[in-house]
Amino acid sequence: MNLKLLLISLIIPFCEIYGQGIISGTVQANGDNFGLPGVTVQIKDTQNGTQSNVEGKYKITASKGQTLVFSFIGMKTKEILIDNQSIIDVILDEAENQLSEVIVLTALGLERKKDDDLSSSTLIDAAAVQRSGESGVIQGLSGKTSGLTIVRNSGDPGAGAYIQIRGQNTISGSSSPLIILDGVPITNSSSGGGVDGVVSQSRLNDINPDDIANVTVLKGAAAAAVWGTGAANGVIVIQTKRGNLKGKKLSVNVSNMTSFDVVNREFEKQDRFGQGNPLLHETGRARDAYRYIWNPTSRLSWGDRIRDRVGGEDEVRVGNKRFEAADGTVYFPTLTKNSKNTYYDVNRDQVFQTGFTWNKSVSLNFDTPTGSTFMSFSNWDQKGILKANSDYNRTTARLNNETKITDKIKIRINSTMTASSSNRIQQGSNLNGFYLGYLRTPADFDNTDYKGTYYNSDGVASQNAHRSFIGSSNNLGYLGEEAPFYSNPGWTINQQENPSQIYRFLLNPELNWNLYKGINLTARYGFDFYNQTRDSWFPVNSSGDVFEGSFGRSESTEKNSSVNAFLSGTHIINSDFNFSWITGMQFEDGFYTSIGGNSSIFTNPFVGDLRTFGNAEAANETPQLTRLRQRKSGTYAVLNAELMNQFYFELTGRYELPSTLTSTVFYPSASAGWVFTEKFKNNIVTFGKIRASYGEVGIEPIAYASQTTYSAINRGTSWGDVLSASVYGNPFGRSSNSGNPNLTPERVREYEIGTDLRFLHDKLSIGLTYYDRKTDKALLAVDLAPSTGFTSVWDNAAVITNKGLELDMGLRITKFKGIDWRIDANFSQNRNMVEKLTGVKSVTLNGFTGTSSRVVEGEPFAALWGGKWARDDNGFIVLNSNGFPEVATEEGVIGDPNPKWKGGIGSNLSWKGLTFSFQFETFQGNDIWAGTESILKYFGVHPETANEFLTDKEMRTVDGRIVAAGTLVRGNVADFGAGNVILDSEWYTGVGGGFGTVSEQFIVDGSWTKLREVSLSYALPQKLISKAKLSNASLSLSGRNLFIWSPLKYVDPEVNLTGSSKGRGLEYFTNPGTGSYIVTLKLGI
């Protein structure tokens, strides 16, 4: 209410009244009997104007002699001189070339007509980004254009996204495109991305999506060449809003979005067998193989049949030894398990909820004769789908101003400030991870009471005891005797904390000076600074090696500043020839520092809310400091020429020197295009252009890779047991990774050909591009034979190619009884190949010892790698005498996580104030390692393991037992080629489960199709809202990621364990993905 008053009071001073007379009328489109809403009606040469309402009616105050200008996108602008009329009805003609006005941004952030552009760059409508209801700018872009892959890491609040243009180019360099915001590069670093810990965020999430005016994706090397090193993964050019309005001095927009998030897919679990194991595991006797016992010290769900239990209360031993939960519930040692209860729903409700997001934003546009201003303020407040410690709160403020100082000088300042805080939940391969403990919990265990007091048999109390289904060693986890083996999910989300706080500040002033006729100087400064604090808190009695408590904190600061100045000129020689040029120089300075420490093994366990260092012996207090400093300077020139209005040429060159190199590098590029419709005009092909380009960009070597270092190396095994150098006299050793002073930048060379076509008066538009891109001298830590004393060395040793086809299509069925209907589709295909990998068979990008995502010669990038079945020369699986497959002694490639093709199709249908839109996105032919499912088979939690059958004949098991006919077996029958064999607990807990050595069997088709979004919005009629002095008001309902079609079961196929790292296709107890229901209300004055 107060807001409304404020808005009214703001607007009143600008409402100037002319008494001359009121003119009204209806605007229609030619050939349509319905009014055209949203037409701008402006009095020529003044700031006064209005818009037509939903019925196409308008009303404006004007005087005789003035001219009314009617303009609408897609229509020819019409001017009408006012004589004595008071009613002016207008019929607008459809513009012949409405799409010829589409603007894209070049790599330097300059506007350029799409029709003159020689690259495959595409523009994405900002409205699509804002409609998505995603907290980050980038997540909303997914599926909108060809050649761009956006994958949200997880459903956790504030989770970052993996961004890839075309295919992966580099092994050691960043895989993220260069992000240019308002002409200057900004940081898009992601922290995290291993197999455990918390989900990684992305610094692009710091930008308020509502501030975005448009986004251009530069996919090709030629288009990006002015940025040289750093542009090898393409460029995303983002422009924020400016105070740029039609006919109004002031406008204010208020938006209120609420979103309800739900888990989009969940695992199914068997609830027929309880916690325990086959008696065989204890006795080793074959006859005990199908005798299942309840065993609270077993982490398996291969226990007794729950329905065979007596029922009723468990028989317990009442005595001193007990666990008392916070609410007073007491648990005594169980003597006999009688209860038939199962607790999946209880355990689910303990942790999951409907997530809720509330985003408020206000923006203000203010125009004066000499300038314009855009201001915005927003707050995003999100509570995740987990009941505690999973949230994201972001506040942003922006001030953009453009001021004309003289006719020749213009200055512009864009600035934004972001403060965000978030809490995240541990995930992945992590004894304290959420899904790990949650999914492994047996059906018959109630997780509700996770914290309380344990009393031993003498009645001595231990406070803050942690109750979980499985204890460590021989301890009873359900009494919280000692720290458990797996954390109770209740403990994971309520007791462990992983807060993170970010303050970010971006400032970029720009000067535009028209030096001479046709020659301009542009100078920009960019300052991008953030400070991030991350804590990680494990209270005493958490699982694993932090069971005596651990507190870690790091504070990182990143500062990137850049200066970019260029001269540009345009020279029109005659009507058949003109050219323009740009020459400039650029300095970039990046600085990163992270300081922090860790206290572990608390000496005072009574910490309360205090999170600080000093609560451990000196040896367990470890400080940490990392710094990084990089600079880069470059000069560049761009030359554009246009011949006979149909031939276009562009040459770009860039010299640069990054601090990681000792000599300069040159990056050239050239493009040419022909608009053949200038010559062959016809009614079917309205516009046609063919284009070809060649460009080079690069990736500089990682910092400090030239040196071999010495450090106090801890010596341990892959299981985590370790001898810490710091407590053994801190001896220094030479790193097993050898430095290399002879590194050169990676060089990406790309040819691109394409065409942009429009048919039938622009009803159908097609953009088609083929590219062939090759990265030479890709840098990687090449594996060395460990017997050389080094296990790896940095070297320019790989060649990677990406070839692909990109197709974007738009079909506009405009003006049909007031219905505006548009369909957009895109298709991308990328063939990625690691052509050469010198001196090494594979390089691990991310993952586990058993299953990983690697770079392998002759295979697509990020190929999945792991244990395989042994095969003979004909490719048949080798069977052992038990009839089971044998394990190959060597690991190899087992899958390809890259999609064979991907695409998106969306439609927008509007009628009067109603708009309905949807967007599908699909990935086809990509493999994924279903790690979680494989492990749930091991644990006997997977539904497949709960099957029971009577053997109809004598059969063998994997451990060589012969099972007589007529035996009741829990498991399944399989035939590997030598007749039927039994897959029982020994198969699943052995080679046939996720802890077995053969990950090949868990590679599944990870193709998916998602209904990315569906939205219905309604713009309120003008006559309703004008009473409230509003210029627009709309309400929309959307759903995002609500439907998934995929052969991969139980998980959102998009989640990736290793976040936005280059390792792809790994799924292992990753926090679940989400779908959202979104309600948005927008009001404007």
Next chain:
Amino acid sequence: MKKAFIIALSFLAFSCEKYSAGLNIDPNNFTDAPGESIIGQANLTWVLATEGESSRMSGIFTDQFTGFSNQFINFEVYDVKSGDFDGIWNNNYAGGIAQTRIVQQKALETNNARLLGVSQIVEAVMAAELAALFGDVPYSQSAQPVDFPSPKFDDQLEVFAAAQKLLTEGIGNVGNAKVSDFYGSPVFVKNSALWSEVAHSLKARYYLITKEYSKARDEAKLGISTEDRSLLAFHSDIAGQGNLYYQFGIEQRGGYLTATRSYLRKMLNPSDNTVGRILFTPGDEVRYNSYFQGNELNYGVNGNFGQAKAFPIVDWYENQFILAETEVRLANDDAAKIAFNKVRTALAKKYSASFPEVQIGGNTLLRVILEEKYITMVGSPQVYNDVRRTKNLLKIPIKNNLATTIPQRFLYPQVEISTNKSFPGVKGLFVTTKVNQ
């Protein structure tokens, strides 16, 4: 016009050089260290090689332990793959030999004979242990990355010979230096151990593996002379300093490695009659409780695998066992009995229980010695060497129903297979190494 651009560009490029020069110097890491410090890394590597994955794998193969859950179920039935051995291999080369070579170079530069000697001893162990477990391994061309990017695989016997030579040189260089005074502390327990005795015991160990029993006996006689001169890894309850069995079993991978059905546990368990001992030993009941707690290893404060429990790297017991076995094999039963009974006396004292002395001789004595060594040296990779060398004289159970022997070697690791052009080819798990053929 174009010319002017190029001139302008190159002028600007020139001025750019100053802007970015001198920044590519690592502000986070050191680029050199003294040999006196680096030797500590080699020592840590030695501890890890003895007490880490090799030890667990050996313990499972020789059925001292049970691979009970998760990935260790596969190890239990010898279902291992090349990648499982990457860590062991990396550790000995990149953590061990690579570092000792640097130490040796720096010791020569600074004329530090003791440091040179210690690094020679550690390097000999790194090479010999690899040869014992893997067979033919790179040594003569190892840790010279520029000259030999693909080191050739030396014959197993040549590696042992080279290790013996290095140990001899080491003994000459260390003089009578104590481990605790020179480059052994704080990785090894502070006691009276002498580098020279340790090295003689190691020579005895490797002669035993190559079945040169007479030489082994002679070296054992010069080897570790009292219990207090044993070389033991130091452990405490500080994070990162705990006994690796404790760290593995309690802190990291609970339940993976147990003694649920293990032969050793059955042998010692007074209430399990399925496996008997040749030598009547009432004290085993006490020892059983020190080793095990239920199905699990005993990780308690007084347990053999407790957090602060020192782990033997090469100790007086091992030396005595070598002495006893070689004397039997050289038909000196009396000398063998004297050596062996010293062990029994020491055990009686250690566990305050009855470990009767032996009177028998001959082949039974040999089995008794090996049996006692199998029990006493729990967790030592040397037990795995013994079982293979003696063609499983103790009849340790074979845990895979399709196998006819216990595994005869560790598989060549994936990391070396993928990278070394001189790699001679994959050898199966049940192919004996040259010393045991």
